[in-house]
Amino acid sequence: MKVCLIGAGRLATNLGKALVRGGHTITQVYSRTKESAGKLATLVGGEFVDNIGEIDNRADIYIFAIKDDALRELVPQVGRNIKEKVFCHTAGSMPLDIFQETVCHYGVFYPLQTFSKTREMDFSNIPCFLETNDQTAYSMLHALAKTISNRIYDLSSEERKYLHLAAVFACNFVNHCYSLSGEVLAAHGLPFDVMLPLIEETARKAGEMSPLEAQTGPAVRYDENVIKAQTDLLNHEPYLQEVYRLLSSGIYQYALQHSRQ
Amino acid sequence: MKVCLIGAGRLATNLGKALVRGGHTITQVYSRTKESAGKLATLVGGEFVDNIGEIDNRADIYIFAIKDDALRELVPQVGRNIKEKVFCHTAGSMPLDIFQETVCHYGVFYPLQTFSKTREMDFSNIPCFLETNDQTAYSMLHALAKTISNRIYDLSSEERKYLHLAAVFACNFVNHCYSLSGEVLAAHGLPFDVMLPLIEETARKAGEMSPLEAQTGPAVRYDENVIKAQTDLLNHEPYLQEVYRLLSSGIYQYALQHSRQ
Numbered sequence: 337m338k339v340c341l342i343g344a345g346r347l348a349t350n351l352g353k354a355l356v357r358g359g360h361t362i363t364q365v366y367s368r369t370k371e372s373a374g375k376l377a378t379l380v381g382g383e384f385v386d387n388i389g390e391i392d393n394r395a396d397i398y399i400f401a402i403k404d405d406a407l408r409e410l411v412p413q414v415g416r417n418i419k420e421k422v423f424c425h426t427a428g429s430m431p432l433d434i435f436q437e438t439v440c441h442y443g444v445f446y447p448l449q450t451f452s453k454t455r456e457m458d459f460s461n462i463p464c465f466l467e468t469n470d471q472t473a474y475s476m477l478h479a480l481a482k483t484i485s486n487r488i489y490d491l492s493s494e495e496r497k498y499l500h501l502a503a504v505f506a507c508n509f510v511n512h513c514y515s516l517s518g519e520v521l522a523a524h525g526l527p528f529d530v531m532l533p534l535i536e537e538t539a540r541k542a543g544e545m546s547p548l549e550a551q552t553g554p555a556v557r558y559d560e561n562v563i564k565a566q567t568d569l570l571n572h573e574p575y576l577q578e579v580y581r582l583l584s585s586g587i588y589q590y591a592l593q594h595s596r597q
Numbered sequence: 598m599k600v601c602l603i604g605a606g607r608l609a610t611n612l613g614k615a616l617v618r619g620g621h622t623i624t625q626v627y628s629r630t631k632e633s634a635g636k637l638a639t640l641v642g643g644e645f646v647d648n649i650g651e652i653d654n655r656a657d658i659y660i661f662a663i664k665d666d667a668l669r670e671l672v673p674q675v676g677r678n679i680k681e682k683v684f685c686h687t688a689g690s691m692p693l694d695i696f697q698e699t700v701c702h703y704g705v706f707y708p709l710q711t712f713s714k715t716r717e718m719d720f721s722n723i724p725c726f727l728e729t730n731d732q733t734a735y736s737m738l739h740a741l742a743k744t745i746s747n748r749i750y751d752l753s754s755e756e757r758k759y760l761h762l763a764a765v766f767a768c769n770f771v772n773h774c775y776s777l778s779g780e781v782l783a784a785h786g787l788p789f790d791v792m793l794p795l796i797e798e799t800a801r802k803a804g805e806m807s808p809l810e811a812q813t814g815p816a817v818r819y820d821e822n823v824i825k826a827q828t829d830l831l832n833h834e835p836y837l838q839e840v841y842r843l844l845s846s847g848i849y850q851y852a853l854q855h856s857r858q
Contacts, residue, residue, distance in 0.1 A: 346813070404822060429815070429823045449795055450813045452802060463791045489791070498785040501827050506778035506792045507799045508814035509844045510771045515808035515851060517767035524759040530724045530750070531767045532804050534710055538768045539800035541713060543793050547776035552607070552711045553769035554690075561665060562690045566762050575847055582843060583770045586836055590776060 337480055340395035342366045342388075342410060344376040346451035347426055348401035351484075352380035354459035358483035363395045393418045397476060399445070400425040408434060415439040422476045428500025431493040432467050443468035443477045446496055447485070450507050459484040465491040465499065516576055548594045555587035598741055601656035603627045603649075603671060605637040607712035608687055609662035612745075613641035615720035619744035624656045654679045658737060660706070661686040669695060676700040683737045689761025692754040693728050704729035704738045707757055708746070711768050720745040726752040726760065777837055809855045816848035 337360050341348050344367035352362060362382035367373035373384035385391065391398075391414050398414060400407055404427055415423060415438035423435050423442040435442035446465040451457060464485045468474040481488045491499065514535065518528045541550040554562035563584055570577035598621050602609050605628035613623060623643035628634035634645035646652065652659075652675050659675060661668055665688055676684060676699035684696050684703040696703035707726040712718060725746045729735040742749045752760065775796065779789045802811040815823035824845055831838035 403818070404820060429826055448791060450798055450802070450811075452806070452811065455802070455805065457798075461794050463794065487791075495785055495787065497826070497830060498781055499787055499791070500823075501830055502778040502781040502787070502792065503795055504814055504816075504827065504841075504845075505774050505781065507795050508812065508816060508848060509774045509777075509840070510796070510799050511803070511808050511812050512844050512848050512851070513766050513770045513774065514803050515812070516770075516847075517763040518808055520759055520763040520766065524756055526756065526760055526763070528807075529804075530709060530748075530760070531763065533722050533724065534764055534768050535771070535800050535803050537711055537718075538771050539796050541711070541716070542772070542775050542796050543790075544716065545713070546789075547772050547779055550711075550713065551769065551772050551776070553765055555765075555769060557664070559665060562761075565690055565758070566765065569758060569762055575850075579770070579843060579847065580765075582840060583773050586777075586840065587769060587773050589836075590773070 337361070337397060337476070338363050338395045339480075340364045340366075340391060340398045341376070341380070341382070341401065342391070342398060342414065343401035344372040345401065346453050347447070348399075349376055349379070349453055350449075350451045350457045350459070351399065351401060351426070351447070352376060353456070354484040355480075356380050358480075360480070360483070364391055366391055388413050391418075393421065395421065397422045397424065397480060404430050411435060412438050422473050424473070424477055428503065429497055432469060433493070435469070441468075441470055441473040441476070443473040444493070444496065445477055445481060446491070446499075448499065448503060450511075460486050463487040463489060465489050465496060467491055467493060467496065516579060519576070548590060551587060551591065553587075555584035556591045558588050558591075598622070598658055598737070599624050599656045600741075601625045601627075601652060601659045602637070602641070602643070602662065603652070603659060603675065604662035605633040606662065607714050608708070609660075610637055610640070610714055611710075611712045611718045611720070612660065612662060612687070612708070613637060614717065615745040616741075617641050619741075621741070621744070625652055627652055649674050652679075654682065656682065658683045658685065658741060665691050672696060673699050683734050685734070685738055689764065690758055693730060694754070696730070702729075702731055702734040702737070704734040705754070705757070706738055706742060707752070707760075709760065709764060711772075721747050724748040724750060726750050726757060728752060728754060728757065777840060780837070809851060812848060812852065814848075816845040817852045819849050819852075 339360050340363050341352050362380045364383045365373045365377045366385050370386040377384035419439050423439045424445045432444050444467040447462045449462045462485050464481050600621050601624050602613050623641045625644045626634045626638045627646050631647045638645035680700050684700045685706045693705050705728040708723045710723045725742050
């Protein structure tokens with residue numbers, strides 16, 4: 337298929353590469369800056385444009401991988417001249433119906449992953465969540481999705497909101513805990529890489545047992561001495577101390593509820 | 598070497614197996630219950646005892662892998678009759694000097710990992726942190742540690758406290774975020790395993806870039822609409838909402854500080 341990519345950020349970059357590997361052709365890459373659009377077009381082919389008016393009608397599918405605010409602004413500008421093609425966006429928290437007033441066939445293609453520009457992702461294992469307004473959009477997007485991922489699910493806009501929220505907990509908040517851990521280490525001259533085997537194992541356990549069963553450490557066994565001592569170590573770090581208190585109390589409460597069940 | 602294991606929990610189980618694989622002999626396994634002691638002795642050899650008075654002087658090294666409170670209680674009971682051997686504990690937040698009044702040669706052997714009874718750990722990659730009171734203890738514990746791990750570091754009691762605290766952030770709090778993510782999913786009929794590729798990738802990124810560089814999601818790009826909408830989704834979950842607010846504000850603040858540097 338011929339695909340037009342609107343956006344040249346982390347997701348657009350990874351998706352574009354996966355589409356090319358899947359045998360598709362990129363017709364155009366749009367970004368607000370010529371530099372970003374050009375960089376991605378060099379990797380995946382196609383023209384690069386920084387003027388949204390230059391997006392033409394050669395593609396079969398128009399994929400919007402841009403920030404939510406930009407999405408609301410650009411969809412009507414692209415869609416008004418190319419109403420009959422298939423449109424989709426990739427945002428976790430944006431509904432399907434943002435396309436409703438502009439085009440006929442549209443959908444959402446939401447890949448559940450955290451993307452970096454520098455790390456090449458194997459898309460085949462990434463769960464991809466589809467939602468479409470009609471059969472035309474479904475057939476096209478499903479066919480496209482199948483060429484890059486083995487894990488395709490149907491999901492409504494309402495459910496996708498909660499999936500996205502769950503992903504914030506499992507990825508962004510987890511990564512923030514890594515940051516805070518690194519801060520404690522750095523303040524005492526300890527290298528972050530001693531933490532990596534523990535980080536890997538914690539992630540691996542999530543695939544083999546429930547997080548409640550997997551939990552270890554002072555909070556889950558309600559080791560008051562250690563909890564008190566560790567809280568005191570953070571006396572000059574009010575934010576870390578607040579996180580420590582809140583999450584430790586949660587771990588203990590969840591363990592209590594779990595043991596009662 | 599001949600090793601006596603005091604404790605039969607997750608750490609004692611994993612350490613005992615690694616010691617046997619490393620060519621050492623377990624003389625005795627102690628636990629408060631005969632059942633636990635027996636179970637571990639079946640796996641690693643040695644007698645099993647549930648009476649602390651039955652621990653004899655055949656071993657070269659006595660390893661205490663038990664809760665902090667029990668440690669303070671049992672060290673004098675074991676040590677008073679076996680003063681000249683090498684003693685060590687495995688606790689992140691307990692100081693070296695808990696042995697001081699009881700025995701002559703002692704140390705701490707702290708493996709930085711989260712252990713499960715059901716998952717066999719390869720100890721060779723686990724960072725192990727040593728502290729000892731004299732050359733006798735250092736030689737013995739270092740020689741023992743070298744047979745099971747390739748990553749041995751010297752670390753004082755003071756530094757170990759912060760290492761343990763950092764591990765609580767990178768492991769226990771991370772795992773708690775997985776729990777909360779699973780709770781959001783379960784409340785909407787979504788399976789936890791769709792989250793696993795994201796969890797794995799988030800952990801892998803920690804080994805390749807700093808957590809501040811790795812951060813993605815609504816909070817780091819200060820996407821107010823999504824943050825507001827996701828906060829509202831948690832209106833009936835006050836604990837999750839508080840965690841969401843606190844960690845999102847932290848992610849944003851850290852990104853701001855980072856961009857200023």
